[in-house]
Structure formats: structure tokens, C-alpha cells
Amino acid sequence: MSSVDEFTLIDLLNGGQQTIAFQRAGGVETGIGDDAAVVRASSDSRWILTCDTMTEDIHFKRVTMRDADIGYKAMASAVSDIAAMGGTPRYALVALSMPKSTPVEQVRAMYDGLYECANRYRVVVAGGDTTSCIGGVTLTVTVIGETEPDRALLRSAARLGDVVFITGFTGDSAAGLEWLLGKNKPSEEWDDDPELKQYPGLIQAHCRPEPQIQAGELLRRSGFCHALNDVSDGIASEAWEIAAASNIGIDLIEDRIPVSGELLEYASKQGKDPLDYMLYGGEDYQLIGTAPAEHAVELQMKFKEAGLPLYLIGYVHGEHSGVRLVRSDGGAVSLAKRGYNHFTG
Amino acid sequence: MSSVDEFTLIDLLNGGQQTIAFQRAGGVETGIGDDAAVVRASSDSRWILTCDTMTEDIHFKRVTMRDADIGYKAMASAVSDIAAMGGTPRYALVALSMPKSTPVEQVRAMYDGLYECANRYRVVVAGGDTTSCIGGVTLTVTVIGETEPDRALLRSAARLGDVVFITGFTGDSAAGLEWLLGKNKPSEEWDDDPELKQYPGLIQAHCRPEPQIQAGELLRRSGFCHALNDVSDGIASEAWEIAAASNIGIDLIEDRIPVSGELLEYASKQGKDPLDYMLYGGEDYQLIGTAPAEHAVELQMKFKEAGLPLYLIGYVHGEHSGVRLVRSDGGAVSLAKRGYNHFTG
Incomplete structure (x- = not known):
């Protein structure tokens, strides 16, 4: 220079x-x-x-x-x-x-x-x-x-009776990062390595994440959205932020959380559970939030009309504070608060 | 951490x-x-x-x-x-x-x-x-x-017939920096060193510069101020920015540029000209600008009422582009554009 x-x-x-x-x-x-x-x-x-x-x-x-x-x-x-x-x-x-x-x-x-x-x-x-x-x-x-005035969507606005939604896949960015770190190849040489073309979606998710501006605007304009957060530290961590700020509990239903085909394949090859990446993996920038259950279907319709996905993945309740994961067998496990944190470890 | x-x-x-x-x-x-x-x-x-x-x-x-x-x-x-x-x-x-x-x-x-x-x-x-x-x-x-709308004071607004003003001393910060670098003493030990108490104003100017918010607001509200710049790279460099953006020439009159007692003393001890620090020294954050000559006295009165200094140090004209310094003997020297620049040297 x-x-x-x-x-x-x-x-x-x-x-x-x-x-x-x-x-x-x-x-x-x-x-x-x-x-x-x-x-x-x-x-x-x-x-x-x-x-x-x-x-x-x-x-x-x-x-x-x-x-x-x-x-x-x-x-x-x-x-x-x-x-x-x-x-x-x-x-x-x-x-x-x-x-x-x-x-x-x-x-x-x-x-x-x-x-x-x-x-x-x-x-x-x-x-x-x-x-x-x-x-x-x-x-x-x-x-x-x-x-607009009074329209910002805060973490603290979740209410009893809300469902929890997410706007897309998570965990892909964390898996992409792990894959790239494992390959350990300077990015100038990526094009020459056919192996690196195996998981284009995971690499894209890590290197070129898409902020969900359109979804956020739709949620704001719908008038139905209560709490909202972007997934920068994994869904467990973000759900925890909403639960703590709103003083409510959140149950996430494992089978409802969307997972990409590439992450399924990658996690399987690594002998890992895709949830390992989704719960605490960073920087997918999907939106996770809550909306009143009675408006959930209407909200999903609005998203469908706009050509955007919206997945209902859980619900808000007052039985406990914090976040639980309801497994396929019906059992529930408490999720730890901590996701990726720059100042630990 | x-x-x-x-x-x-x-x-x-x-x-x-x-x-x-x-x-x-x-x-x-x-x-x-x-x-x-x-x-x-x-x-x-x-x-x-x-x-x-x-x-x-x-x-x-x-x-x-x-x-x-x-x-x-x-x-x-x-x-x-x-x-x-x-x-x-x-x-x-x-x-x-x-x-x-x-x-x-x-x-x-x-x-x-x-x-x-x-x-x-x-x-x-x-x-x-x-x-x-x-x-x-x-x-x-x-x-x-x-x-307010249309009230921002831009570099490009200097006009023929303007005087050039400055709100206070410059060069102190650069001298303070030079002094501290020469001492080369960790800041935790400054209090123990009586020598460092020799130039409190220069150290203050370098470590705790005061942005001239009150002067800037007064200039804006007066309606008289044309161009304005803060002195972050010395008065020559800032005057050059105004001259280039406004497509006019500026003459600065050496004898009119205010200089602090500490800088006079410090420069003399270093065997240097105070101007060495004032013209290209950085980060004093005084304001330099232009105003129509016919309103100069009124502007100075407003500053006096507010308890703030304002020095008239030069004028705008169309005889040349760029910036000149008119010396005490009446001779004029062209000043180079370049001040401190992070990417040269």
C-alpha cells in the first residue's frame, strides 16, 4: 500500500x-x-x-x-x-x-x-x-x-401462546466453516480442488450468508410478529436470548426444525448429529421469532405468497424458563444458553 | 479477558x-x-x-x-x-x-x-x-x-471575498506527540516524571483534544459560515482541502495564525519553527473555515459573546489555486498539499 x-x-x-x-x-x-x-x-x-x-x-x-x-x-x-x-x-x-x-x-x-x-x-x-x-x-x-414508530421487533416481545418460527436452514454455515478448516486450503486454490465442490451450499452459507431483510420486513408489516432475533450464534443461543428477554420458556421441536440436504449428508459423513451444527453453530442469519398461534397460518400464507419459507418449530410457554428441545421420542432436554462466544475458550 | x-x-x-x-x-x-x-x-x-x-x-x-x-x-x-x-x-x-x-x-x-x-x-x-x-x-x-436541511457546512462552499478563520491553536497536538515519543515513557509512569509536567498543554492537546462542537453550532446558526473543516492533518492540508473542493485559492497570513505559548517555547527549545507543527501537524480538531468578509466582525462578536475565540487568519481569492503562506516580510510561499497521511512514508 x-x-x-x-x-x-x-x-x-x-x-x-x-x-x-x-x-x-x-x-x-x-x-x-x-x-x-x-x-x-x-x-x-x-x-x-x-x-x-x-x-x-x-x-x-x-x-x-x-x-x-x-x-x-x-x-x-x-x-x-x-x-x-x-x-x-x-x-x-x-x-x-x-x-x-x-x-x-x-x-x-x-x-x-x-x-x-x-x-x-x-x-x-x-x-x-x-x-x-x-x-x-x-x-x-x-x-x-x-x-415505523413502535414497529421495531424486539427480543423481549415473546408472549405466552406464541409459536416459534424460523425462516430457513441453520447449521450450514458452521458445517461449511468446519469443512473449510479441515481442508485448510488457501481460498485462491479452491477452484482447483474438486473436493471443495462437494458442499457448495455449506460454503455459500459460511462465506455469503444472506440477511433476511425481505422476511424481516414482511414480519414487521404483517403486524403479527412479536419477538425477533437473527441467528448469529445458533438457534439454541438465539432462542435463549428471546426466552430470557421475554421472561418465558421456549420448547423447540426437533422434528420441525428444517435441515438442509447438504448438512444431513455432511453430518452423517462426520458421524455427527446435524443438531450439533444447528443449535450452536454460528452465522446463518436466518430469523427466529415468535408470533401468536392464532395468526400462524395467516403468517405462513403471507410468506408463501412472497415466495419465502417460514417454518413453525416450537412454542412459547410458562412452564419453565429457558429453552428445551423436544426429541422425536417425546422426551425433552434442556438446552444450554451458551453458543459461540468470542471471549470464552 | x-x-x-x-x-x-x-x-x-x-x-x-x-x-x-x-x-x-x-x-x-x-x-x-x-x-x-x-x-x-x-x-x-x-x-x-x-x-x-x-x-x-x-x-x-x-x-x-x-x-x-x-x-x-x-x-x-x-x-x-x-x-x-x-x-x-x-x-x-x-x-x-x-x-x-x-x-x-x-x-x-x-x-x-x-x-x-x-x-x-x-x-x-x-x-x-x-x-x-x-x-x-x-x-x-x-x-x-x-x-437542519441545507445547513451542513461543506468544504466546497468557500467563495471569493471570504475571509479564512480558525477557532484556536494548532500544532500543539503534534508537538505533544513528538515530546511524548522523545520521552518514550509508558503512560503509567508519567505521573512520576517531573519533566513530563513541563508541557501539560501540549500533552492535553494530543491526548484529550476537544472537538469544537459549540463553535461549529455557532457557525451554522450564524448563517455566515461558508466552508468548514476540522484540523486533523494540519492547517495547510485542511486549507488545501477547502481550496480544492471550492476551486479557489487561499492565502494564510503567518502573523495572524494563533500559536500557544507552550508551542512557542517547545519549538524554540527544539530549534524549530512553530509553523512546522502547525502547518502539517495532526489532530488539533480546531475548526478552519471561511465566511464573507463583510460579516467577519459580526461573527467575531458572536464568538466573543459566547466566550469562544475566533481568529481571522487569511482570505480567499482567485489569483491562484492552492494555498500560500504570506510571511512577515510580505513574501508568499506556496504550501504543499500533503499533511500527515497514513499510507505514505
């Missing part, structure tokens, strides 16, 4: 990635290039603020992600927090720290992935900061989303 | 730092603890978005800052970008990445400093992310500020 100065770098990274017209339509009045961005707020809206950091060797390694995936996933994980509130993402700020020796091509690829995700979810990248650092790459994405 | 899990850490860092009442008064409807924060927007306002990153060994070292200074300055530098737009800071998100071995006391001190600055400028810390990393501490602060 020593031949690229900061201003050139900012131009390089942002140039042509999003048109002025796109930014204007998104409410940007002053974009990248001044001290800060200036954006328009709809009157009577609420803003949703969140940020998410990915660091090298903790959240990604050269053998688990391509450069463009790093950017994509950093944006996706922050956007997912907006989905988890039922919001619509609007603006992003991107803070990238990297060693001076980072090749420009690598930075370019990270930003390409980041903008690919931003464009898909119509997020305007309104600013950021690029700095050098000693150590690995750190990428922090702040996303600002919008919702 | 291995004994502190992420949730406990979040509680530890944020607990009691800002009351619920303070957050509510600031417009927060859902604070730290859910997927994202939800905040209220005033109708018909504009939002100003910015973020700023500080990384260990690049922006700070153990010999140049105390832990609390790191947090204070990370918040201050992001808040300063809001001041540079004439805005009012409202919300912040804090992303901290640190090695697992970081002592809890050190993290606590960083957050104490960060909240000290946030509270001083009435910024609500609405969320964030704490992650571990390989390498040093990286602290990214995103700040969201507010202004």
Missing part, C-alpha cells in the same frame, strides 16, 4: 461502485468526500443503529474465505441486525484497518464484495475510514436502518 | 455509564442489549454520519497515551467530524477489537475515557460490538449527528 495515499485509496475503493443517482435516491445529500455524510430522514420514522466487526484469524482466515467474501459478510452481518429488528437498511459506514503491506488487489476485492452485498440490499455506503494497523485486517460496518 | 464472556463484558463496559433517563432524553427508544438500537429522529432534520478508527501503534502507543485517553480521543475525533459540518452530535456506536489477553482494567479505562467524552458532548452511546483479534487494539467510533 505504500504507493497509494489515503485519498487515492478512498477514490479507488468507492469509485463507480454506486452511482450518484443511486445515492440521491437513497436520501444522500452529501456523500463520501467531506468530513461526514449528510442524509435525509423520512419524517416520523425511527432509525435502527448497529455495527459489526470482523477480524482476521478470528472471524476469517485465508483458508475459510475469499477476499470478496470478507467484505460481503461484514456488510451482511451488520445488515442482518437490521433484519432482526424488522427494519429496512438504508446507510452504511465502513471502517477498514489493514497492514500497510496489504496488496491493493486484496483491498479492492474486499470492497467489491462489500458493495455487492450493499447493492443487493439497497444500502448506500455513505462514508467510512481507512487506516493502517499492526496485525491483521479489521473491518467494521455500521448500518443505519429505518422502521 | 478469557474469564469474561461477551455479554458480561458488554454489561461491564456500559453499565451505569449513561442513565436510562439520559438515553431517553436523547431519543433512544431501544438501547444496548438487542440486535440494534432504535432512535427517534426529529422530523425535517438531516443526519450527519461519520466514523473514525484508532489503531494501536499507528494512532497511539503505550508511551503516547493513557488507556482512558485512547477512548476519549476515539470519541473526540469522530465527534469532531460532526463539528466540522456544523452539526450536533447525537448517537455513537463503538466497535472495539482487542487481543484476548487485554486486561479488563485496560478495557474499562478505555471505555471510561470514551464515555467521559460522550457525556461531555451529550452523545448517547447506543450500541457497538466487542470482538477479539490477533494484533493490537482497534477502536472504531461511529457518530450520528443532526443538522
Whole structure:
């Protein structure tokens, strides 16, 4: 990087990635290039603020992600927090720290992935900061989303009589990560390895997770959704967060939790239970939430009309606090709260 | 950190730092603890978005800052970008990445400093992310500020006939940094070293810079201010940004640029010109800008009433592009554009 100065770098990274017209339509009045961005707020809206950091060797390694995936996933994980509130993402700020020796091509690829995700979810990248650092790459994405007053979907809103739903498969990302770590192959060489083509869905789930913005908006607009969370640390952990915040108990029914064909096949080959990945595996970014049982069918119909899946996987009750898994044989086991945690182990 | 899990850490860092009442008064409807924060927007306002990153060994070292200074300055530098737009800071998100071995006391001190600055400028810390990393501490602060429509003060707004002003001393921070680097003493031992008490103002300027929020708001409300920038890379560099963005030339008059007594003394002892620090030294966070000459006196009166300094240090003209320094003998020298740049050298 020593031949690229900061201003050139900012131009390089942002140039042509999003048109002025796109930014204007998104409410940007002053974009990248001044001290800060200036954006328009709809009157009577609420803003949703969140940020998410990915660091090298903790959240990604050269053998688990391509450069463009790093950017994509950093944006996706922050956007997912907006989905988890039922919001619509609007603006992003991107803070990238990297060693001076980072090749420009690598930075370019990270930003390409980041903008690919931003464009898909119509997020305007309104600013950021690029700095050098000693150590690995750190990428922090702040996303600002919008919702109507009193419509944000909180963890604490689950009620007795609710069913628990999920918007798709979980565990795939954790299995994909395990598979890639086992292969231990630099991502530049993935294309040359036919074995790596065995589980494209698991790799995709880990490297290019899709925040469930459309599902979140549908849940918000339906008026039926009570609590909502995105699955970043496995369904057990997320269900626990809802149970604890709402002061209720949750039973998840094993046979109802959807599982992908690839995960079934992969887990079987590893001699493991798919649930090992689904309960505490990280970063699938599906939405898990609760809705009144009497509206469950109507909600499922709305999702069907929109071409989106919605699975009913459990229910809320007051018999115990915490989360249990009801097994196929009818027995129930308590699930531990702890999922993946950056500061343990 | 291995004994502190992420949730406990979040509680530890944020607990009691800002009351619920303070957050509510600031417009927060859902604070730290859910997927994202939800905040209220005033109708018909504009939002100003910015973020700023500080990384260990690049922006700070153990010999140049105390832990609390790191947090204070990370918040201050992001808040300063809001001041540079004439805005009012409202919300912040804090992303901290640190090695697992970081002592809890050190993290606590960083957050104490960060909240000290946030509270001083009435910024609500609405969320964030704490992650571990390989390498040093990286602290990214995103700040969201507010202004009225069409009132943001941009770099590109300087006009012929404007005077150039600055809100205070510059160069002190760069001199403070140089002094601390020369001493090369871990910050825990500063109190024991009488020599370090020689230049308290320079150290304060480097470790605890004050974003000029009050001055920025006064400039915005006056209606007289055209272009505005905060001095993060020295006055030559910032004047250049205004000149280039506005497509005009700027002459700075050496004798008019204010200089602190400590910098005069320090530079003299080093056998240097104070201008060496003022022109390209970084991170003083004073505001430099332009206003129509016919309103200059009125603007100075407003500042005097508010108990704030405002120095007229130059003027805008169309004779050349770029920035010149008019010396005491009447001769003028062109100033180079380049200030401190993270990606050169």
C-alpha cells in the first residue's frame, strides 16, 4: 500500500461502485468526500443503529474465505441486525484497518464484495475510514436502518401462546466453516480442488450468508410478529436470548426444525448429529421469532405468497424458563444458553 | 479477558455509564442489549454520519497515551467530524477489537475515557460490538449527528471575498506527540516524571483534544459560515482541502495564525519553527473555515459573546489555486498539499 495515499485509496475503493443517482435516491445529500455524510430522514420514522466487526484469524482466515467474501459478510452481518429488528437498511459506514503491506488487489476485492452485498440490499455506503494497523485486517460496518414508530421487533416481545418460527436452514454455515478448516486450503486454490465442490451450499452459507431483510420486513408489516432475533450464534443461543428477554420458556421441536440436504449428508459423513451444527453453530442469519398461534397460518400464507419459507418449530410457554428441545421420542432436554462466544475458550 | 464472556463484558463496559433517563432524553427508544438500537429522529432534520478508527501503534502507543485517553480521543475525533459540518452530535456506536489477553482494567479505562467524552458532548452511546483479534487494539467510533436541511457546512462552499478563520491553536497536538515519543515513557509512569509536567498543554492537546462542537453550532446558526473543516492533518492540508473542493485559492497570513505559548517555547527549545507543527501537524480538531468578509466582525462578536475565540487568519481569492503562506516580510510561499497521511512514508 505504500504507493497509494489515503485519498487515492478512498477514490479507488468507492469509485463507480454506486452511482450518484443511486445515492440521491437513497436520501444522500452529501456523500463520501467531506468530513461526514449528510442524509435525509423520512419524517416520523425511527432509525435502527448497529455495527459489526470482523477480524482476521478470528472471524476469517485465508483458508475459510475469499477476499470478496470478507467484505460481503461484514456488510451482511451488520445488515442482518437490521433484519432482526424488522427494519429496512438504508446507510452504511465502513471502517477498514489493514497492514500497510496489504496488496491493493486484496483491498479492492474486499470492497467489491462489500458493495455487492450493499447493492443487493439497497444500502448506500455513505462514508467510512481507512487506516493502517499492526496485525491483521479489521473491518467494521455500521448500518443505519429505518422502521415505523413502535414497529421495531424486539427480543423481549415473546408472549405466552406464541409459536416459534424460523425462516430457513441453520447449521450450514458452521458445517461449511468446519469443512473449510479441515481442508485448510488457501481460498485462491479452491477452484482447483474438486473436493471443495462437494458442499457448495455449506460454503455459500459460511462465506455469503444472506440477511433476511425481505422476511424481516414482511414480519414487521404483517403486524403479527412479536419477538425477533437473527441467528448469529445458533438457534439454541438465539432462542435463549428471546426466552430470557421475554421472561418465558421456549420448547423447540426437533422434528420441525428444517435441515438442509447438504448438512444431513455432511453430518452423517462426520458421524455427527446435524443438531450439533444447528443449535450452536454460528452465522446463518436466518430469523427466529415468535408470533401468536392464532395468526400462524395467516403468517405462513403471507410468506408463501412472497415466495419465502417460514417454518413453525416450537412454542412459547410458562412452564419453565429457558429453552428445551423436544426429541422425536417425546422426551425433552434442556438446552444450554451458551453458543459461540468470542471471549470464552 | 478469557474469564469474561461477551455479554458480561458488554454489561461491564456500559453499565451505569449513561442513565436510562439520559438515553431517553436523547431519543433512544431501544438501547444496548438487542440486535440494534432504535432512535427517534426529529422530523425535517438531516443526519450527519461519520466514523473514525484508532489503531494501536499507528494512532497511539503505550508511551503516547493513557488507556482512558485512547477512548476519549476515539470519541473526540469522530465527534469532531460532526463539528466540522456544523452539526450536533447525537448517537455513537463503538466497535472495539482487542487481543484476548487485554486486561479488563485496560478495557474499562478505555471505555471510561470514551464515555467521559460522550457525556461531555451529550452523545448517547447506543450500541457497538466487542470482538477479539490477533494484533493490537482497534477502536472504531461511529457518530450520528443532526443538522437542519441545507445547513451542513461543506468544504466546497468557500467563495471569493471570504475571509479564512480558525477557532484556536494548532500544532500543539503534534508537538505533544513528538515530546511524548522523545520521552518514550509508558503512560503509567508519567505521573512520576517531573519533566513530563513541563508541557501539560501540549500533552492535553494530543491526548484529550476537544472537538469544537459549540463553535461549529455557532457557525451554522450564524448563517455566515461558508466552508468548514476540522484540523486533523494540519492547517495547510485542511486549507488545501477547502481550496480544492471550492476551486479557489487561499492565502494564510503567518502573523495572524494563533500559536500557544507552550508551542512557542517547545519549538524554540527544539530549534524549530512553530509553523512546522502547525502547518502539517495532526489532530488539533480546531475548526478552519471561511465566511464573507463583510460579516467577519459580526461573527467575531458572536464568538466573543459566547466566550469562544475566533481568529481571522487569511482570505480567499482567485489569483491562484492552492494555498500560500504570506510571511512577515510580505513574501508568499506556496504550501504543499500533503499533511500527515497514513499510507505514505
